[in-house]
Amino acid sequence: MKKTTAPWTGRRAGGGSGIAQMAARLRNALVKIARNPVTAWRMLWPRYGPFAAKAPDTEFRRAIRWSFGDLGREPLNAVFPGIEHIDVRVVRCYDREPLLSMTPSEVLAIGAMVRFLRPERILEIGTFEGNTTVNLAANAPASARVFTLDLPPDWARRYALDVPDIHYNAATGNHTGRQFIETPHADRITQLWGDSAAFEWDEHGPFDFILIDGCHTYEYAVSDTLNALRVIRPGGAIVWHDYGMLEDVSRAVDECARGIKARAIQGTRLAVGFP
Numbered sequence: 001m002k003k004t005t006a007p008w009t010g011r012r013a014g015g016g017s018g019i020a021q022m023a024a025r026l027r028n029a030l031v032k033i034a035r036n037p038v039t040a041w042r043m044l045w046p047r048y049g050p051f052a053a054k055a056p057d058t059e060f061r062r063a064i065r066w067s068f069g070d071l072g073r074e075p076l077n078a079v080f081p082g083i084e085h086i087d088v089r090v091v092r093c094y095d096r097e098p099l100l101s102m103t104p105s106e107v108l109a110i111g112a113m114v115r116f117l118r119p120e121r122i123l124e125i126g127t128f129e130g131n132t133t134v135n136l137a138a139n140a141p142a143s144a145r146v147f148t149l150d151l152p153p154d155w156a157r158r159y160a161l162d163v164p165d166i167h168y169n170a171a172t173g174n175h176t177g178r179q180f181i182e183t184p185h186a187d188r189i190t191q192l193w194g195d196s197a198a199f200e201w202d203e204h205g206p207f208d209f210i211l212i213d214g215c216h217t218y219e220y221a222v223s224d225t226l227n228a229l230r231v232i233r234p235g236g237a238i239v240w241h242d243y244g245m246l247e248d249v250s251r252a253v254d255e256c257a258r259g260i261k262a263r264a265i266q267g268t269r270l271a272v273g274f275p
């Protein structure tokens, strides 16, 4: 099967020599580091510093940097008592981009939350290949609808908010949502295109369950959270991905958690808020 890769990894399907592509990637990385030395140090040191370098597994290496955020981590069944009795459907669990997609335990935790809470209207910010989208649909009630937003394929590489290029994580390409497109769940999923800071959040809301996993700067995490708080139904849940791993997301969640009940889920980079 042809493997599709995320454009921001710099890998292209066919064309160009491997060495030339590697050199171009290295040059781009060095330019970004030179422009953002402090952010680059904070991102790279925990990942490649002396302790991390000893860990032979790249995913494990990343896991040991889940160190930001003030919320203590709690087991999923402490946050959702009774969830331990839930059976979850996991779809295409290992059709994933290591380091970019959610981990299998995160997909499992989100599937369990959806089975447990039975949301009718779900919104995901950041579709990427649609692995989480298809798992949201597979675990939601048959009558539920899943809306998922990503930057449009013809995105002009300009965010609505100011984003330093080291934080660019746009996965615009024809593989957005590829994991749900030809599945039996596709007819309950609506792909939306736009920038989450410029998008009409009310148009398809209110929602019972919102997953925030788009642009990961502090400004975007705050903007997405404020919009989510506006369009979530009473009794609904907001889930953030990358809590604990990304400083900006963690800080935004910590600040908003002062106003709502929010908890971080053990063994994952998920935080859940109950407005």
Ligand SMILES: C[S@@+](CC[C@H](N)C(=O)[O-])C[C@H]1O[C@@H](n2cnc3c(N)ncnc32)[C@H](O)[C@@H]1O
Binding pocket: 100, 101, 102, 125, 126, 127, 128, 129, 130, 131, 132, 133, 149, 150, 151, 159, 169, 170, 171, 172, 194, 195, 196, 197, 213, 214, 215, 216, 220
């Ligand atoms: C980490 S990926 C999402 C992964 C996906 N939720 C999953 O679990 O497989 C982040 C996605 O957010 C999208 N994105 C980045 N900035 C965005 C923005 N401002 N508005 C909407 N989507 C954005 C990127 O194009 C990318 O596909």
